[in-house]
Every structure is written in C-alpha cells, then in structure tokens.
Amino acid sequence: MINSIVIVALGIISISMLLLIYRVVKGPSVPDRVVALDALGINLVGVVALISIVFNSFAFLEVILLIGILAFIGTIAFAKFLEKGVIIERDRDA
Amino acid sequence: MKPNDVVLQTITTVAAFIIVLFSIQLFFAGHYNPGGGFIGGLLTSGAIVLLLLAFDIKTVSTIFPFDYKIMTAIGLLLSVGTGAGALLFDVPFLTHAYEYFHLPLLGEQSLHTAVIFDTGVYLVVIGITMTIIQTIGESE
Numbered sequence: 001m002i003n004s005i006v007i008v009a010l011g012i013i014s015i016s017m018l019l020l021i022y023r024v025v026k027g028p029s030v031p032d033r034v035v036a037l038d039a040l041g042i043n044l045v046g047v048v049a050l051i052s053i054v055f056n057s058f059a060f061l062e063v064i065l066l067i068g069i070l071a072f073i074g075t076i077a078f079a080k081f082l083e084k085g086v087i088i089e090r091d092r093d094a
Numbered sequence: 095m096k097p098n099d100v101v102l103q104t105i106t107t108v109a110a111f112i113i114v115l116f117s118i119q120l121f122f123a124g125h126y127n128p129g130g131g132f133i134g135g136l137l138t139s140g141a142i143v144l145l146l147l148a149f150d151i152k153t154v155s156t157i158f159p160f161d162y163k164i165m166t167a168i169g170l171l172l173s174v175g176t177g178a179g180a181l182l183f184d185v186p187f188l189t190h191a192y193e194y195f196h197l198p199l200l201g202e203q204s205l206h207t208a209v210i211f212d213t214g215v216y217l218v219v220i221g222i223t224m225t226i227i228q229t230i231g232e233s234e
Contacts, residue, residue: 059127059128062120062123062127062128062129065116066133066137069113069116069137069140070140072109072144073140073143073144073147076102076144076147076148077147080147083097084097087147087231088146088147088150088151088227088228088230088231089150089151090150090151090152090231090232091150091151091152092149092150092152092153
C-alpha cells in the first residue's frame, strides 16, 4: 500500500521535474531559469525523501538538509550576480 | 542609490548559525553515521560563503579574523601529528587507538584518536575552500 503511494508520488514529482527542465531550457529570461533551477532542487529534496522511504533507510536524511542549504546558497549567489554584477563585494560602504 | 539588503542579511544571520550547527553535527556523526570531516568542513565554509554573499569580505574578515592559509597548515599538522604520535608507542604510522571514558554530562563515550585526524581534515577543507573563494573574490 505505502509502496504504491510512494511510486505514484515519485512519478508525479518526475513529471514536475520534467516540466521544470522545460522551463530551464526554454525560459526567455535568466531569472526564469534561476527560479526553475531552485524549484528543481526542492523537487530533488522530495525525491530523496521518497527514495529513503523506498529503501527504508535513515542514511539519506542529511542529504535532504544539504540539498536545501546548497540550493539556497546557489540561488542567492545567482540573484546577487544578476542584481549587482559581483557575487562577493570587497567593501560595501566604499 | 544605496542597495537595501535587510531581508537577505537578517535571514543570513539566522541561517548561518543553523548551517554551522549542522556542519558540527555532521562532523561528529562521521564515525557511526554518514558525515565526517570533509562534508563538515565544506558545510562550514558554505556558511562563511553565505556571510560573504550577504555582507562583504571586510566585514567577514572582522568576524572571522583567521588567516586561512595558516588554518590549512594547522590542519595538516594535526593529521600528520596523530599519525606520527603512533610511532611513540612502537606501532606503525597512523595506528589509531580508542578507549571508553566516563565523561560528565555525556556519560559513557568512546574517545578515538581518529577524531583528531578528522579535525585536521576539517580545518584543511575550510582553509583551502575559503582561500580559493577569497582569492577569486578579491581580484578585480
């Protein structure tokens, strides 16, 4: 029972990831692609969580938090590059 | 016009603490669970990179007044030192030892010299990552 539910959920997430990949490839502007990549990372979190249910294992729970943190940092770096042109400033006030 | 980064900076001050705590948890979990010195060091430098993104190099170097090249050297010294320390007890290089101790608050715990080796790896990973990122960030 739980296994078939998990398989169905994995299929739905796969469809959503395919649609996001379409947006990454097609997206007319760069922010579209950045937002799509961020959502792709969050979908990956869901996939890892469902896979760890399928494998009946606690070993992937760190990966979930790790993908969340990396997606957050990556999106902020991209957003800052788009807004200011530099990712790491030397001195904000100068 | 001066840019206004209040949301990013407020989120960063909270999130950086959580990321550092998670990296320390990964570092100490390394012996029995997934984790260890490498991913712990990478995540700690991720927290410092998040601070670098929200603030600037000058502010972060006042918060963390470390020379990351010296940190790399200390890490290598710790790792080689644990390996060489085994030679003092007439056992091959890099032989590790552990013993069970009764610690206050924590209770019965096993202390392993591999933790010192892992601390070396942790410091080397932080040092090298931050040296690369700061060197690239400072050049114009």
